[in-house]
Amino acid sequence: MAQYTRVSGSVGLITLQSPPVNALSAAVRQGIVDSMQRALSEPEVKSVVICGQNGIFSGGADIKEFGGQMSGPPLIPMIHAIEAASKPVVAAIEGIALGGGLELALGCHYRIAHSKARVGLPEVTLGLLPGAGGSQRLPRLIGVPAALDLITTGRYVTAAEALKFGLVDQITDHNTVNVAVKFAQRVAGQPLDARRISTYPCLCPPDVDVLFEEVMQRVRRTARGAIAPIACVQAVRAAATLPYNQGMERERELMATLFTSGQTRALQYFFFAQRAVGRWSMPSGARWDTSKPRPVHKAAVIGLGTMGRGITVALAQAGFSVVAVETQEKQLMEAKQAISGMLERGAKRRGVAPALDKINYGCNIQSVADVDLVIEAVFEDMALKKKVFQQLSAVCKPGTFLCSNTSGLDIDQLACQTRNPELVVGMHFFAPAHVMKLLEVVYGPKSSPLAVATAMQLGKKIGKVSVAVGNCRGFVGNRMLKPYLEQALFLLEEGATPEFVDQVLEEFGFAMGVFRMSDLSGLDVGWKVRMADGLAVPNPTTGQATRLRQGRRYSPLGDLLCEQGRFGQKTGRGWYQYNKPGSQVAKPDPWLHSFLDEYRARHTLVARRIDHQEVLERCLYSMINEGFRILEDGIAAGPEDIDVIYVFGYSWPRHRGGPMFYATTVGLNKVLERLEHYHQAHPDVPSLQPCDLLRKLVGSGSPPIQKWREVIKKVRSQL
Numbered sequence: 001m002a003q004y005t006r007v008s009g010s011v012g013l014i015t016l017q018s019p020p021v022n023a024l025s026a027a028v029r030q031g032i033v034d035s036m037q038r039a040l041s042e043p044e045v046k047s048v049v050i051c052g053q054n055g056i057f058s059g060g061a062d063i064k065e066f067g068g069q070m071s072g073p074p075l076i077p078m079i080h081a082i083e084a085a086s087k088p089v090v091a092a093i094e095g096i097a098l099g100g101g102l103e104l105a106l107g108c109h110y111r112i113a114h115s116k117a118r119v120g121l122p123e124v125t126l127g128l129l130p131g132a133g134g135s136q137r138l139p140r141l142i143g144v145p146a147a148l149d150l151i152t153t154g155r156y157v158t159a160a161e162a163l164k165f166g167l168v169d170q171i172t173d174h175n176t177v178n179v180a181v182k183f184a185q186r187v188a189g190q191p192l193d194a195r196r197i198s199t200y201p202c203l204c205p206p207d208v209d210v211l212f213e214e215v216m217q218r219v220r221r222t223a224r225g226a227i228a229p230i231a232c233v234q235a236v237r238a239a240a241t242l243p244y245n246q247g248m249e250r251e252r253e254l255m256a257t258l259f260t261s262g263q264t265r266a267l268q269y270f271f272f273a274q275r276a277v278g279r280w281s282m283p284s285g286a287r288w289d290t291s292k293p294r295p296v297h298k299a300a301v302i303g304l305g306t307m308g309r310g311i312t313v314a315l316a317q318a319g320f321s322v323v324a325v326e327t328q329e330k331q332l333m334e335a336k337q338a339i340s341g342m343l344e345r346g347a348k349r350r351g352v353a354p355a356l357d358k359i360n361y362g363c364n365i366q367s368v369a370d371v372d373l374v375i376e377a378v379f380e381d382m383a384l385k386k387k388v389f390q391q392l393s394a395v396c397k398p399g400t401f402l403c404s405n406t407s408g409l410d411i412d413q414l415a416c417q418t419r420n421p422e423l424v425v426g427m428h429f430f431a432p433a434h435v436m437k438l439l440e441v442v443y444g445p446k447s448s449p450l451a452v453a454t455a456m457q458l459g460k461k462i463g464k465v466s467v468a469v470g471n472c473r474g475f476v477g478n479r480m481l482k483p484y485l486e487q488a489l490f491l492l493e494e495g496a497t498p499e500f501v502d503q504v505l506e507e508f509g510f511a512m513g514v515f516r517m518s519d520l521s522g523l524d525v526g527w528k529v530r531m532a533d534g535l536a537v538p539n540p541t542t543g544q545a546t547r548l549r550q551g552r553r554y555s556p557l558g559d560l561l562c563e564q565g566r567f568g569q570k571t572g573r574g575w576y577q578y579n580k581p582g583s584q585v586a587k588p589d590p591w592l593h594s595f596l597d598e599y600r601a602r603h604t605l606v607a608r609r610i611d612h613q614e615v616l617e618r619c620l621y622s623m624i625n626e627g628f629r630i631l632e633d634g635i636a637a638g639p640e641d642i643d644v645i646y647v648f649g650y651s652w653p654r655h656r657g658g659p660m661f662y663a664t665t666v667g668l669n670k671v672l673e674r675l676e677h678y679h680q681a682h683p684d685v686p687s688l689q690p691c692d693l694l695r696k697l698v699g700s701g702s703p704p705i706q707k708w709r710e711v712i713k714k715v716r717s718q719l
């Protein structure tokens with residue numbers, strides 16, 4: 001709702017009241033319409049101020065309303081009525097004015113912002129465009145180039161930047177509402193024609209066509225199939241080329257297309273999923289709201305390879321004191337140099353001082369004795385990690401949390417090496433750890449809610465999206481990656497090429513196809529794991545047994561490449577060839593194609609034509625099936641956890657919502673039916689066998705994803 005009061009005798013003050021972010025719900029819009037009518041009809045009132053309660057102007061349209069039948073006064077006519085008002089209307093912007101909130105402010109005649117406020121049009125991130133006149137008013141106010149930037153990226157700008165653009169008229173460090181009220185008194189009675197943005201001409205730079213072309217190309221290149229960024233460019237082009245009313249009509253048409261597209265539904269789901277993962281729970285019943293974290297002031301990182309360096313940078317940049325340990329003096333010096341460089345480059349980008357003094361380097365594990373939390377990031381070797389945990393347990397002060405950055409080893413085994421297994425959790429970062437947003441916080445059977453809460457909070461403080469997951473081989477992300485990689489290899493055996501598989505996956509929206517991704521992360525990583533598991537055997541004999549290991553179909557293709565020293569980008573050869581080791585430009589490799597031909601001939605495999613559909617279905621549905629197993633096993637609390645992990649950690653296209661949401665868009669019954677089909681064709685591939693939870697969900701009429709938890713609970717209770 002909105003509250004109307006009269007202040008200072010002549011100013012009508014409209015306060016938006018819809019916690020937590022004063023979203024423009026039907027009740028708020030009704031309140032604004034009613035209050036405006038009152039303000040315009042009261043003769044004592046000479047001007048109006050619109051503000052939001054609790055220091056927040058507005059977070060924009062109420063996203064929750066988008067899913068259902070819209071009611072209440074529509075936003076566009078409401079904003080038009082404000083702009084057309086005969087008395088000056090001033091927006092008093094505190095906190096945030098985003099999306100529809102900023103569009104409301106653009107309909108006002110003046111905008112006063114607090115110096116700490118941020119404004120923006122983030123609709124593109126929800127698969128929409130600023131559809132309440134924002135795409136038409138913003139370019140008229142701040143010019144086409146700046147408007148294109150804000151609208152196509154959705155980025156928020158500070159009040160100072162907004163002032164520079166001319167987006168706000170004044171900024172203040174004082175009470176914004178008081179300043180706005182005084183301002184409103186001053187401008188009362190002044191002519192308003194020159195303050196109505198919709199009447200402004202849209203000033204374009206001389207090379208505006210070139211600009212639109214360039215932006216469109218950039219947007220197409222980076223959108224990975226998302227349609228909203230393209231519609232945003234088209235809407236701003238309409239502002240630049242059409243009269244306001246026609247521009248608004250174009251905005252409406254484009255918005256209608258976006259509004260009914262699956263992409264906006266996926267992105268809205270994802271918006272709430274990101275917030276849902278913060279409300280973590282454990283099978284024991286421990287939850288985010290009943291488990292208090294302990295403050296961490298000083299942390300340590302053990303092992304300064306690629307991951308350890310990134311983690312150290314992430315911690316130092318967030319203001320934590322860090323003890324960085326590497327046992328070999330030479331490696332320590334190299335790491336110190338690399339970390340300093342990373343900090344300096346990051347600081348330069350952000351215009352701040354590098355946090356070099358936050359880090360103390362040491363060769364001795366004793367130097368972590370007084371820290372609150374340790375993150376072990378040594379080589380992925382269980383015996384080595386166990387030794388480190390034994391040492392840490394002996395050295396660290398009582399109560400120190402001991403965390404491992406393992407990407408899939410058993411947290412419980414590590415916990416067992418320590419005196420206080422309840423203080424042990426996994427903190428699985430993704431490379432590069434100072435850049436990637438995702439953190440899997442892994443709890444074992446002994447991990448305490450205190451340890452989970454502390455790791456989750458630390459993750460948040462260093463800017464990560466943290467997802468709490470249970471302990472199993474590969475946790476959530478890498479566990480689901482296994483069937484995906486496996487299917488990709490099987491497809492090569494059956495006739496596909498790495499280029500074709502990658503092309504299909506990249507067209508789907510992945511930043512990189514599976515083979516390019518393997519080349520980037522290094523083929524040797526998985527090879528070592530398979531050797532440790534007894535799967536990769538050097539010089540296997542030819543014949544059927546080579547492709548059957550531990551009772552199931554196995555493809556040794558990756559192992560064979562590694563045996564040739566083809567580890568991917570770092571060696572200049574992998575599934576592709578590269579100009580030199582370390583180069584990132586992947587080129588098809590004729591050697592690889594002959595190798596595949598010879599391999600197929602050796603194993604009497606006849607290459608067949610494989611189409612897009614089969615690549616997508618086998619790679620994605622097998623991964624999704626594993627996701628259902630993860631839910632069934634209680635490793636992830638809900639589908640949102642899996643989807644957030646896949647979007648932030650594995651470049652799953654956000655506009656498809658994540659693998660589990662994607663399954664709902666395909667139709668769970670179709671996923672089930674196709675898995676059954678492929679499992680029949682490949683009975684020796686267990687990952688294609690549909691899991692019980694998927695069957696149960698289909699049997700329950702494929703409820704919406706928000707209702708899955710109820711079915712999951714039932715399935716778990718029956719297990």
Ligand SMILES: CC(C)(COP(=O)(O)OP(=O)(O)OC[C@H]1O[C@@H](n2cnc3c(N)ncnc32)[C@H](O)[C@@H]1OP(=O)(O)O)[C@@H](O)C(=O)NCCC(=O)NCCSC(=O)C[C@@H](O)CCCCCCCCCCCCC(=O)O
Binds near residue numbers: 101129
């Ligand atoms: C606001 C934030 C920056 C706050 O961040 P913070 O970290 O402090 O807190 P949280 O993110 O955890 O949020 C707290 C809490 O609030 C919920 N929430 C936040 N924003 C919204 C919102 N806008 N709506 C609803 N709920 C919101 C959030 O979910 C949390 O609650 P939870 O229970 O989940 O923990 C940050 O939250 C943020 O960035 N928010 C999003 C801001 C945003 O994206 N705003 C834009 C919204 S879209 C919009 O405004 C659209 C408008 O341009 C115009 C719409 C016009 C509509 C007209 C419809 C036309 C339809 C066309 C069809 C035509 C058919 C035809 O013509 O034929």
